Amino acid sequence: MKKTQVKQVAYADALTGTGKIIDLRKWWTLVNDNGPIIGYTPNVTKSVLIVKPEHYDNGVRLFDGSEAIVTKDGQRHLGAVIGTEEFKVKYVGEKVSEWVKEVDVLSDMVKTEQHAAYSAFTHGLQHRWSFVKRTIPGISLLLRPLEDSIRNIFLPALLRSHIIGDNERELLTFPPRLGGMGITSPERLADKENLNSINLTSSLTEKIIAQDANGETDQNAILELKKTISRDRQSAQVESLERLKGALLDDTVRKIHTAQETGASNWLTCLPIRAKGFSLNKQEFVDAVALRYGWPVEGIPKTCLCGSPNNVNHTMTCKRGGFVCIRHDEVRDVTASMLREVCRDVSTEPTLLPLDGEQLQYRTANIANEARVDVSARGFWTRGQRAFMDIRIFDPMAACHRGISLEAAHQRNEQKKIRAYGDRIQHIDQGSFTLLVFTTSGGMGPKAKCFYSRLAYVMAEKKH
Template sequence: MGITSPEKMAKEENRNSIKLTRSLTEKILAHDAKGETDQNVILELKETMSRNRQSAQMESLKSLKNVMRVETMRKIHIAQETGASNWLTCLPIRAKGFSLNKQEFVDAVTLRYGLPVEGLPKTCVCGDPNNVDHTMTCKKGGFVCIRHDEGRDLTASMLREVCRDVSTEPTLLPLNGEHTQYKTANTTNEAWVDVSARGFWTRGQRAFMDIRIFDPMAACYQTISLEAAHQKNERDKIRSYGDRIRNVDHGSFTPLVFTTSGGMGPKVKCFYSRLADVMAEKKHQPRSHVVTWMRCRLSISLLRSALLCLRGTKYSAPTTIDLAGLNYQATVVESGILV
């Protein structure tokens, strides 16, 4: 989490403090009331100390990697992705939607570092053994769909601030004999994507976006790198919709691929970078502030969805009793019920 131990850093920070204040200390001891410290030297010293501190942390991480489990190493790699740690950098202000209760915060930290999660049932209501990885992909309860829809609706809300003709789940134009490049392309007449907006990339052109949120700890991604997992999911989306949207709808298509922890794929970064540019220009706000807010909002949204998948109450459909043709007398007699 980037929280250093004051005890371990005390000696180094004391040496840094002495270096930064040496020139001022010398002037005080010499009773030099007119002399001034060179601020450029002080700034250069601070930058050097910052670089040395980062180098020391990287060396410490390298040494830890040699003794960590593979699963823990992958969790750290996931936590280092763009967008995966923004929820930790904001104050828990409830009015801004950034607050977590204590159970949510503990669960968020355990998910981040792959620590044991307490209180989970051993068996899911779907019948499979229950664990953290299973909760992120289990369709029971509809939480996976809620997680997807949360990202879709948030993206659409941002687009409505800067674009016209924004819609969710727009239906694509039907095919009338057109052929697609890939066999895995979606060729059904009722095909739709998650979000569309006019004039996002090119003036007057309709831009289509489709969202996918995948669990990087799933078994199918364990043998490939995190970057390859992002590229695979983006490639699958492009093969499903890209050729059809480009040639039939004459629009552009952008796959928005996230991890369950909030990490972003290459095309997602490009998309939200463009969105931040347009929003900053229209709202007359600093771009850095817009990007920071956007990443934090997406991070919190995906985190809450992941926590819902983890702790949300799942239930089995109630079993109904078929009363048609039921022989009440025979049932009472066979069951030995006292009349």
């Protein structure tokens, strides 16, 4: 094609040109004459000339007979918009109205399927407006009706009418790994997302403006910029969370720290696949969120079976009623089930070898002849050696742990079990001993992280 004064760019079958109207008319003729030769046939009914209002009449005159549409308002282009401020407001307003209706539909679904609706929002629906936020500048205020719908309709339905104050709404916007739920605010993110998009595409934009068809963008530089943007976003989230903690109750801050542990948010981030047992019913989901943040849990009796005044913290530690045993045995059985896929001689509650006068290192060591641990398997850490695992689940909100950090609480619980069984297993049974410590929210201690990482690696290797 002959050279023109028009700056042009093609994306798939969408060809765009910018410049003076008279140059665009010449370019349009060249496109129609030469395009079919190289396999590009313009669709006149979808071809639009966007001009400034003061040049509208000139545009109509020059493109008379071309069948191209001439507008001074604006036009949708590749999912974004080009045109006047009024057209942008109208376009975004229509999109927001559509999204608000979708949020309302999801809010009706929440009444019966809380977990599925939450997953649909975080994995799907909230990404519907991501492209618009990145490509259209200055639309944060236009997205307010959408944020109002999320805050005033979707969240109260999802959380069973729990009052959503400013602090609670901000907390829920953080990603699950920081203790939030990943329910982002479109209004707050719009301007920053647009700026990041401009920075990320600046090298390509410069080449388009310069009409440089030969040069290539530095993909390594773009990758590094993506990493920088990600680091900056995470740093800003951490700073915002630290500021928010100053306005929250101490118990809530403790709950957030617990929710930030490895494994504590897996139930939120995984898809609710019923066949895998990952789906929670509506009451389980509401209760799980309430436990995560220390919010009131409905339906708890005022008095426990043991006769003590009842609340959530007491329920987590009371030995009556079987809840403490159920949560422990569930982890034990799941762990044993996974070990059977990759190890030999797997058993639950194996009895340790009896003592015949041997002396153990610690006074708190378990010297009973019928002493047991939770799981054993042969060949997990070392070929042929028997590995013993014991599980301990503790409540970080219990009185004995509340005054210390989570790291110290994990270490304390690990040390108690190691003193009870470690020396005996190492020297009498001549096996390895690994203590698997969890919080009641699912957070793992250091040794548990190491164990399950190894287990995942061995399972993946076996299954190719």
